[in-house]
Amino acid sequence: METNNKYSLSVFTENHLAILQRVLIILNRRRVNIESLHSSESEVSGVHRLTVIIRSTEETAIKLVKQIDKQVEVIRAFHHLEDDTVFQEIALYKVPSNAVVNGINIGSLIRDNYARILAIESDFMITEKTGHQEETHDFMKKLEPYGILEFARSGRVSLTKQLAQMSALN
Amino acid sequence: MNTQENMLLAVTKNDNVTSQKLSGADAIVQSLIREGIDLLFGYPGGAIMPVYDSLYRNANAINHVFTRHEQGAVHAAQGYARASGKVGVVIATSGPGATNLITGIADAQIDSTPLVCITGQVASHLLGTDAFQETDVIGISMPVTKWNCQVTRAEDIPEAISKAFYIARSGRPGPVLIDITKDAQLAEFDFKYEKCVGIRSYNPAQKVKTKAIEKAATLINMAKKPYLIFGQGVVLSEAEKELKVLIEKANIPAAATILGLSALPSTHPLHVGMVGMHGNYGPNVLTNECDVLIAVGMRFDDRVTGDLSRYATQAKVIHIEIDPSEIDKNVKADVALVGDAKEVLRVLIPLIIPNKHDSWVQEFATYHQVEKEKVIHNDLAPTCSELSMAEVIHEVNKITNGEAIIVTDVGQHQMVACRYAEFNKSKSNITSGGLGTMGFCLPAAIGAKLGAPDRQVIAVIGDGGFQMTIQELGTILQTGINVKIIILNNEYLGMVRQWQELFFDKRYAHTEMQNPDFVAIAKGYGVTGQKVTKRKNLNKAISEMLASDNSYMLDVRVKREQNVFPMIPTGASVSEVWLSK
Incomplete structure (x- = not known):
């Protein structure tokens, strides 16, 4: 059994209300708990960034990111271990x-x-x-x-x- | 000559002339026309009335099929899309009209069917107030749409619709929904339509990676026991020819997933059957014997793989798939070829060395012989007086020669039809695969006939599923569509009964059905029908049905308690196939 780690999902999206809900649906479907959620603008005009902290296996984190990334209004999504972020x-x-x-x-x-x-x-x-x-x-x-x-x-x-x-x- | 053409000319010639303003509702219809839509399915109601008024005025350009339920409309649009390869369009009103679409949208999402659904919505100032027939259709449909959006301003309509079509048909196709408030339908604005050709955040067509292609080619060229499973991706990308070229060149036995059926003619010598829970013996068992597994446009559904920890673990897996999120989702790919199946195969084929795998191909034939003796023979030549479902499908094959489109519902009849129906042409197998939606068949068959008017369309349906959308006989009555309906009637929810027999000690909880007189009901809807109970009448009845110029229904009474085999029970491995109880 793979161990659960804390992952930071960085999701860059078009500035659209609904995309937050779409991202949450993907996490909820796999019953992944959200430890923290933050949304703000990014360095690129018109692009929002969501930071979602989850606890999961790396395999799940990768699958989640792919499913999030394929949403039409998601520009890019990434997952990072805590140590790789400030x-x-x-x-x-x-x-x-x-x-x-x-x-x-x-x-x-x-x-x-x-x-x-x-x-x-x-x-x-x-x-x-x-x-x-x-x-x-x-x-x-x-x-x-x-x-x-x-x-x-x-x-x-x-x-x-x-x-x-x-x-x-x- | 008519207002619609005048309007079109005016708009294209003089975009800025203020007198050429359109209402939002007219803009919806004109946008659909610009997308090449000449047929849509729907059901009117309060919040979509302005659009219906526009459809009335544009009836010469767009044909609207009035179904008897919104679920019927969306399944019909699915059938249309699956038979024609085009986008199916559905319109419905707000509230219950919109929620009635949800089952069909979920079905289209899981089976990658391109749909554009347009729902009316209460006026924008009423949003969120529990107004009459208001429901949060954006929220409700979000988990089951590829994309959805709400439009509250008329001027946003053209862009929303152009995006909707682009998204629905590109990449891995899927359903989209646009919810348009009534005030947006009524407001006027300067209409201008530009087709969507790209969206910054959406990359539906990834470039095929040369390195990965070379790696895949090496694996295939080195393989002693290569095995290919093709899914609906082959149909959706129209890669049927490429698939055939690849398997013939490298001499690879190929099996279909349920939605891949008909992408390769059933009679092709390398077509070894269907994989999955009720698939063929060899294709399932030999999944765990092959050395290279090439999966083309399929997603390793649990009904295909059985126990994942014992699925093809010995094989190198090459996964050709347009949706990156499917790679490694269920089965780890040794080589992932992300892209459109047709494009990937086109690049791959030149790197493949012609090969022979006679003894390996022969292994499939050996398993087929066992299946024939233990299962197929009993199915096709039963010793009992009652008809088997397989016999009926077999008789259909004899008369249609595999030329018909077979639309199925969900359950035993579906599995039997998919096992025994012959397909010569692609886009001939239309069924609810991923969601398993009872009630899919009848409306989907109506849509399929409209999507492929020159083809014979046969709805093979259980007595349970038929009664879930039986009211669509009214759509047949009103439109005069020529659909053939075969009810494989065992007066049971047969598949659930089978599970009750096998896993619940024959406790038949609420699976036995007391059915109405289907022939009388069909007659009430103007559809000729006959009941078939005897083997000797079967061929004649099917011939009469297929020779008819109109819709026709056969209520075929089949053996009440018959099980579909082979079967891989839930949780078992693909190598643990039951050929009988």
Whole structure:
């Protein structure tokens, strides 16, 4: 039995609402869990990129990419192992304002973890940290003693280490 | 002379003249005409009425076949496409009209049939509001279409339709659906039609790789036991001649998948039969004996391969396939030749050295002899008084000499027809292969006749499947189409009953059918019919049917509990063929 790895699927598409649904249908049909999903524009005007993080065998990842790639509005699709990509996620944390007043360490905690404060309101403040999932998770653990009112983490944005995978387009 | 021609001239001559505006509905019809469409299948309703009004005004240019159900329309379009090699066009209204298309679209998707389906949709301001007859047909049809899109502005109609035709017929063909809101059908705009010749994100025709071709040629030239399986890709790319040249040059025995049938004449000495669950003995067993397996335009469906871990593991596999996602999907290819079957074979053939594999070819004959003794003989010359399904097909062969188009439904009669029917010409076997859609046959036969009007079209159908789309007899009544219908009637859902007998200890749960008087029903629809129960009447009845200038139906009573063999049970290997219980 082949082992499951984390794969990053990079899917370059025409800017079309429906294509996201088509990609998800292909993943759902094979019952592949989506760990993270991110959609944004790419460096090429009019071309969108989807980054989908899945856990599967390499064989499944290859088959999925081929099935995604054949969709009419998909320009190119690729699969990469985590190590072949550079990636980040952004996490936001809402903690009570009194944590700032009462918690002597929170200022240094934020600085030491390369987080930053985005907003301070009378009742709460919002802190931002960028990093890998483990890092944003660790930071959450550290904030927990102060009370976390709300937490959100983005999908993964990633670029491959190899050069110019979209060269086929130009 | 008529408004339609005036309109065409005006549009082509004076694209910018504002007085030559067209409504979206007229633009749909004019776009279809520009794509060379002169026939479509459909069913009217509220959200598609403007298009029907345009069809009424353009009746001299486009013939519309009014089926009795939208599912009938889409299967008819499939039959038309499969018999003619052209794109089948379907129109339907929103909501239930659109959802009724889904089964046929799914069938076309899995069997790679080019269709353009146009559905009406509620006005754009009502989208997403649960308006009357509103359904998210884009969402519903997405998993079963090659491409689909919704159009909410009249000016987007020509481009959507030109893309639809380009996508449906290029690469691996498939169904597309365009959903057009009623306000887009009614709005006027300056009509201009440009045929789609390419889409940036879509690459349907990959260049054949020379290195891979050379590797494939070497494998074939070195092979001691080469074996070729051809699928529908040969029919779709019209590579019948190339296939014949290749197998004759290298002396390769060749078997068909169910959808590949008729791509090579049944009587060709190297045509060794059909592979698959109810395929022929030799073609299945010897898959696990060959040293080079050449798969042309087929996708290694599970009904073909049986247990994949024991499928052709000893062979080098050369996979010729237009859809890259089929490569290595089920069976690992040693050499993948991605491309149109015709183009690939054309490049490959000159590299093939003429060869002889007499003793290997003889092995197929030996297996055929065993199958003949253990299965075919009993099928064709049964000792019981009841007719067998195979006898009926055999009698049809004798009279048609393999010249007819045989359309089948799904089940025992389908397997028997595909096993025993003879085909001289390509595009003669029309059946629901991948999806296994009961109810496919009758409407598909109507479409096939319209797609190949000069050919005899025979619908071979079970009593179960017939009743799933029996209302299409009304389409025959209204259009006067000449289709021959043979019901192989065992008053059972025969294939399910067979499985119940073999794997569920004869517990016949809801497979026995109490059937109506089919001859009386046919008569009600103006179709002559007769019931055949005795062997001595069979030949005469078939002859009368085929000699008739009109549609004709035979209700042939066959042995009630007969099983289709050979059979590879689910999960077994292709070398584990059952020749009897």
